Amino acid sequence: xxxxxxxxxxxxxxxxxxxxxxxxxxxxxxxxxxxxxxxxxxxxxxxxxxxxxxxxxxxxxxxxxxxxxxxxxxxxxxxxxxxxxxxxxxxxxxxxxxxxxxxxxxxxxxxxxxxxxxxxxxxxxxxxxxxxxxxxxxxxxxxxxxxxxxxxxxxxxxxxxxxxxxxxxxxxxxxxxxxxxxxxxxxxxxxxxxxxxxxxxxxxxxxxxxxxxxxxxxxxxxxxxxxxxxxxxxxxxxxxxxxxxxxxxxxxxxxxxxxxxxxxxxxxxxxxxxxxxxxxxxxxxxxxxxxxxxxxxxxxxxxxxxxxxxxxxxxxxxxxxxxxxxxxxx
Numbered sequence: 001x002x003x004x005x006x007x008x009x010x011x012x013x014x015x016x017x018x019x020x021x022x023x024x025x026x027x028x029x030x031x032x033x034x035x036x037x038x039x040x041x042x043x044x045x046x047x048x049x050x051x052x053x054x055x056x057x058x059x060x061x062x063x064x065x066x067x068x069x070x071x072x073x074x075x076x077x078x079x080x081x082x083x084x085x086x087x088x089x090x091x092x093x094x095x096x097x098x099x100x101x102x103x104x105x106x107x108x109x110x111x112x113x114x115x116x117x118x119x120x121x122x123x124x125x126x127x128x129x130x131x132x133x134x135x136x137x138x139x140x141x142x143x144x145x146x147x148x149x150x151x152x153x154x155x156x157x158x159x160x161x162x163x164x165x166x167x168x169x170x171x172x173x174x175x176x177x178x179x180x181x182x183x184x185x186x187x188x189x190x191x192x193x194x195x196x197x198x199x200x201x202x203x204x205x206x207x208x209x210x211x212x213x214x215x216x217x218x219x220x221x222x223x224x225x226x227x228x229x230x231x232x233x234x235x236x237x238x239x240x241x242x243x244x245x246x247x248x249x250x251x252x253x254x255x256x257x258x259x260x261x262x263x264x265x266x267x268x269x270x271x272x273x274x275x276x277x278x279x280x281x282x283x284x285x286x287x288x289x290x291x292x293x294x295x296x297x298x299x300x301x302x303x304x305x306x307x308x309x310x311x312x313x314x315x316x317x318x319x320x321x322x323x324x325x326x327x328x329x330x
Contacts, residue, residue: 089151096286105173130307140215148289188257217255239274
């Protein structure tokens with residue numbers, strides 16, 4: 001091979017090496033550009049400029065997201081959670097607050113044993129509108145406790161709306177009315193004795209209430225008369241009911257509601273032992289931070305109560321703690 005041919009081949013090989021090096025540089029630059037674009041898109045989507053998470057941080061974030069999803073405790077649209085009401089002042093609140101008590105939101109059927117516990121939906125809607133016009137704004141019992149203990153900010157004139165037993169009409173008739181107002185409520189559900197065939201709530205409907213910002217509490221397993229039970233039966237009605245609901249719906253279930261308002265020191269002790277932070281009764285009056293958290297008064301709203309009569313009932317009950325002479329119903 002002559003020297004001219006050798007030099008030509010050397011030049012060709014050098015040119016090939018330069019082309020390969022150029023291709024590698026172009027590929028590396030394209031890869032960096034794609035990474036930069038991905039980072040820009042990710043930061044823009046998150047609304048900030050935080051760096052990409054590490055593998056361990058991403059794993060922790062995924063676990064936290066999964067845990068929040070399992071709780072199924074989505075915040076309501078208009079500040080149903082205590083945190084959404086504003087930063088706590090740290091100074092315990094002192095205001096007294098009325099707690100309303102409802103049962104069935106529908107007309108009473110013929111022969112209903114307690115027709116007074118049936119409030120038709122139009123009547124209920126008119127009552128809620130009257131409360132709004134008067135400046136009232138519903139909060140949950142957990143929010144009220146956060147205000148009393150930590151100074152959590154409550155809106156306007158706070159009031160608590162409770163529903164007992166877990167009737168279907170509370171989902172089909174009460175929930176739409178409250179959703180239009182962006183309001184929340186408390187559901188005092190019983191676990192048995194009120195199946196869907198008899199107007200009870202299904203598990204998906206209970207979850208829908210929770211997702212709408214309602215607080216889930218309980219009246220126990222079967223709405224039994226607690227003062228007549230032995231220790232084991234009382235434990236089942238109180239502690240077992242709370243454990244089942246917490247496991248089933250992934251919510252705290254912090255409050256107990258005495259079935260038919262019947263309780264005594266033994267029942268109160270069982271409620272405390274089960275981890276409940278308080279209880280509601282059927283004694284009229286306004287709930288106060290200085291009162292017994294396990295004997296919170298409530299105002300029963302009966303069928304035929306006009307909007308103005310409801311406002312008058314709330315005003316008249318302030319400071320009242322008279323035990324009703326008779327209580328009929330659930």
